[in-house]
Amino acid sequence: MTKMKDSAVKQELEKNDELVRSTLRAVATLSHLPEVESNSKFEGFIKTIKGSEHASKYETILLETKDASDAMDTS
């Protein structure tokens, strides 16, 4: 019974992590856009994320998506 509960909790955590990553990926892709620079509100959201528990995940994803957006520019 505990085992079942544990695996259900584990599954829930994995799902949550998947969602967090997919969201951070979208935010990071947005943040690479030049259109964002003049947008103070958006910069506020990014600050919130950078000050949250997701900060280190966000930094990693930021680097990954940077490569992707650079590749787009040169193509």
Next chain:
Amino acid sequence: MDSRPSFNPLSFFLSFFLSFSPHSDLGTGTEVYDIVLSFFGDASEEVKSSAAFALGNLAAGKLNQYVPKILQEIKQQPKKQYLLLHSLKEVINQESQKDNAKNLVPFAEEVWSILFNNCESEEEGTRSAVAECLGKLTLINPQKYLPTLLQNLSSKSAFTRATVVVASKFTFAAGSSEYNTLFRSLLEGIIPLTKDADLIVRRVSLQALNSAALNKPVPVRDLLQQILPAVYDANVVQKDLIKIVTMGPFKYEVDDGLDYRKAAFECLLTLLNTYHDVIGIFDFMERVQLGLQDKFDIKLLSNLILVQLCLLFPNAAVQSMSPHPFFLSSLSGD
């Protein structure tokens, strides 16, 4: 061969045996047929599905000899129908690909009518086997059969409507663009079914539109001004489909509209990728904002859509997220 199950001596034997059967003569046909058919009653699902596959392979070589028997069994053995339909699917698969399906043509009429009689099965598995057979059979003579599919989109039976829509989905994926005019009519018939009284019909209709959007750009472009509003309407949560279920001390929500809303968001992604030059971006963004606040699967899809939007419409993407950071709710575990 995906249909080949994991190791089981009996199913291995059947698989081995069927790999020889289409073009070789294995004893008298009746004996082999009866042996294979006897496995339809086996306790193991693996053996049963191997036997269905084997029977299809056996019949694919010799339609005259076996197809009438299979059709007879389908009519007389309702319990074995599911397996027999899989055998039939194998026959149609193999025969529709060679010599303009000339071996299949003499049987097409009868197979078609038997398939139609089985459209209304309550088993979703049976209906999906029927739909795949109907779709493949349609493509051996689209001029003749596409109009029949169209006609049956307005059947009184919801199961028939669903089966015919799924069959249409197969034809969008595999049919030649030569028949675009017919595909256009079929699409026009499917669009209103995204608001069908039956939820299964709504879901499969959106899936069919998605398949058309991926595979048949010419008719889809033509009808985009009808398709977009239909998809947009399906993106919205419908409160009347949400039920509160009580289990002991717990109460939780069951959203019967979730599956078909998910299909609608899948359409949204396809439409963005393929028709971004003609969609009105602001209406589109509104749906993405809704999606970012929806359930798990839809949030994931909406994030993907948002990433695509950054590449295609950076201004709109930034502006639509500025007044309210819809994505932040996904980060706080709401």
